[in-house]
Amino acid sequence: MPPLLKLRVVPSIEILAQLQVGGSSITPMPHDLPKAYDPTAIEDHWAEYWVKENLFAQPTPDPTSKSKHEEGLDGQSGGEPFVILLPPPNVTGNLHMGHMFEHTESDILMRWHRMRGDRVLWIPGTDHAGIATQMLVERQVATENKTRQQMGRDAFIERVWEWKRHYGGAILGQMKRLGASVDWQREYFTMDERLSVAVREAFVKLYEQGLIYRGAYIVNWCPRCQTAISDVEVVHDEHKGHLWEIKYPVIGADGKDAGEFLTIATTRPETMLGDAAVAIHPEDERYTHLHGKKLRLPLMDREISILLDDWVSRDFGTGAVKVTPAHDPNDFALGQRHNLPSISIMDDTAHINTEGGAYEGMDRYVARKKIVEDLEELGLLVGIKDHVHNVGHCDRCKTVVEPRLSLQWFIAVNKKVESRGASMAELAIAAVKEEKIRFTPDNYEKIYLQWMDNIHDWCISRQLWWGHRIPAWHCATCHKITVTREDPTKCAHCGSDKITQSTDVLDTWFSSGLLPVSVFGWPKLTPENRADFDNFYPTTLLVTGFDILFFWVARMIMMGCWFAGDVDVKEPDGSLRPRTLAESVPFKDVYIHALVRDANREKMSKTKGNVVDPIEIVKQYGTDAVRFTLASMASPGTDIAFNVARTEGYRAFANKIWNAARFIFMNVDRAAEAGISVDRSLLGTMPTVAAEAPLEARWIVAELHATAEKVNQALENYRFDDAANIIYQFFWGSFCDWYLEIVKLRLIFDDPAKKDQTQAALTTLVQVFENALRLLSPFMPFLTEELWHAVYDGNPPAKSVALTRYPHAEQAKPLDEVDSALKNAGLYGMKDIQKIITSLRALRKDSGVPENEMVRAILSTGARENLGSRRVRWYASHNREIVQSLARISELVLTEGPLSQRNVHSDANFDVAIDYEKTIDVPAKRDRLTKEIARLEKGLASAESKLGNEGFLAKAPAHIVDGLKKQEAETRAQLDKLRRDLDGLGT
């Protein structure tokens, strides 16, 4: 016989006392658990405890151990790996509601899997966020009247590092406070030496494979950030602009203006300074006579040719388009086809350069205005039309992007590499098409594939200082480029030592795209040093928002498949074999979560001022309530309209549970005084009940099993909302509203004869509560941790509720053995009892019985012996005290005869009446009855019409027909009774 344990709430009180400012000398009495739950009193403590105790660390597996599936309660030693890489927030970032939502969903999954015995690993880190961080520090430096240029590269970078050491990672601190169960020992930063090695290796390898090249192309240039940006970093906004029609003089055979003009249409007149030609469609009959002619470019007085190209659309504008190869991607392509010169007319800051003649030094928009004016003066401006078109903006700073010809580095994502038999994009497409990676919701698969099918080469160089510097050295002697793993001292081509490293850095997403491999030690995978990679790659799941689907998810898939694909798989016997695509993917599942908006469905933004700071809300309502809000609203496919009204509701839920605990602890203590205790060894697993146990015990245990089953299923499908709602309903609707009220009848401490009954009831009560805490713990980790420790009276079987087992119906075999029929009967019987009680309560209200007055009630099951009424009679007669207590009835009389009382409440299987003299509100009652009758008549008519339909009878499945027949009979019976009640009302 294991030792018995008295349950008290001392530990939680101790914690509360510790948290009191100044270490107050008032020591609370054991049962001074505050009436209202105060999250702030416990949350900091547990958040610190979880981190300090390293509860969620997942050590590198012992490579000599062959067993991957040992059972482990601590979530570390055994089980299937369940690995999530936290999407690294920007190091400059602050935690916003979107983060908290993402982390809540991930944390629920993590805690759930951990409690299911999986070997979970959740890796946190931060991203160096090139542009964002550089901008931030530049601004800071600007307040000291300095510029980064004045400081110089090295000093500026040192300044950024200094900033990072001081303020970076604030967001991780916030995550700690919110209880994210990540492995803090594995925290990374994308500029860490370890990860920089991976970046270097990836670059060199791709270069060697011919997939990285450098060239002059039109790229998206941000004049404010003064760097190239990739296509996905450009956001297009619809913009009301103009279409200027400008006439270019045609040059006659004599080399002089022929007096004729060709009118072009443009949205960007300022770029005409760089025009190299005008293009028309070869079959455009309007311009046939101009074939082979030349034009004089106004303002620049340059002779340019007329090109024929069928890319030109005849029906847009004037059918003649100016060609500016250095400032437009289409024109660039056109220029390539026709060997046109590319004349760059703007500098890094989008000011006109020396190529722009008289306009040199002007900002692009100033130049535009001036050029239009000048053209008008020259009589060359034919017209200005309103024109709506899309303008690209820098994702970071919203500056209008300038397409600009410049020398940049690219990854040829579509280039096939013989040794791999595919291109990077092809592998990434195959991984999803062949379902090695699955998306939830699955429509993102389509979006992903669509994007991947049209992917262009990825511009990876940035003209920034903060980031991974491109490992390419330019030779001043032979002008060739040296790319090696180690910093070179000499040019690899001519041996010259006049080499300098590229000043560009890599796109931030280049390094974050490598994270799934680099966090596990790639590329330095030695036989002794690859256990992490062998055990945890591929990761299991990626939880992220669709906004970085292309930025990050797609890049991780490309790079993961590419680089991991080269790492052989280590078999259990130590031998190596090539890795399959399924083993190369960076993650097996992608769960795309919704966006968090404000209560009015508006996107939260600083400029709108509608940003809800999660930390503020957490302070007000507690972390658990906010987490529960987010989880319960997380239905897939719809954005979340965050509304604190919901959070208030879940704070009430937390308070409800807190008070249920107070009630339970109070009774446990009372029991202890009476010499009754709960066997602690019965806790921690699913409870079972004896066949002869009271109805409510059998019912609540059956409900618990059903709830656990449903919650597990919901989480299996990422239905956080369902899971949360199911638990809420169980805890509040079943456990508190019904079970706790009934169990009060069983807890009798002053009667020795009732000791066994009390002991059994108390045991089930504590068991179910302890299970419910575990069930809830992934959603409300703080509250449940506090109460779970209290249940064990400071002597818990684990360091945290997070390290226990999650309730699961499969563990409950004994219940099935008892008798599944009994289980069903218990559920039905309880339903009957609940119905009777609800009817009586309504009846009391109808009849105006004061709340605290006890009345006598009569329950009639009628003379008709149908199964339902027999069941009602049996359960009512065996559970009289429940009905009496919960419906405040002094005596429940059972009868089979008709009820003579005037105020009767009728159900299909029974009628109830109460003895109360006060006159009822006849009109109100009549009104209600009339409505009810109408409702039933409608249902009956619908049932009758279906049952009278031969097609229905012939084609509908038997259980539908039978159900409808039963329903029809019940409705008919109840209708009769209600009509009778209505008649009996009199006037």
Next chain:
RNA sequence: GGGCGGUUAGCUCAGUUGGUUAGAGCGCCUGCCUUACAAGCAGGAUGUCGGGGGUUCGAGUCCCUCACUGCCCACCA
């Protein structure tokens, strides 16, 4: 210009492969300080499931169409 989604109670949203009388939370109305909880308890009201058409024995669910409304992608100057 393509593609995807949404429209269900006053509000925010569920509603699995079509199947018995469409649900929840919040809010609202009424009555209760019933010793776990007033952040509570009990009772109650609330819907032409965006409009129209079709398929089916049967449609909130499938098809067509219209309206409104989000979002993503796209080089038409």
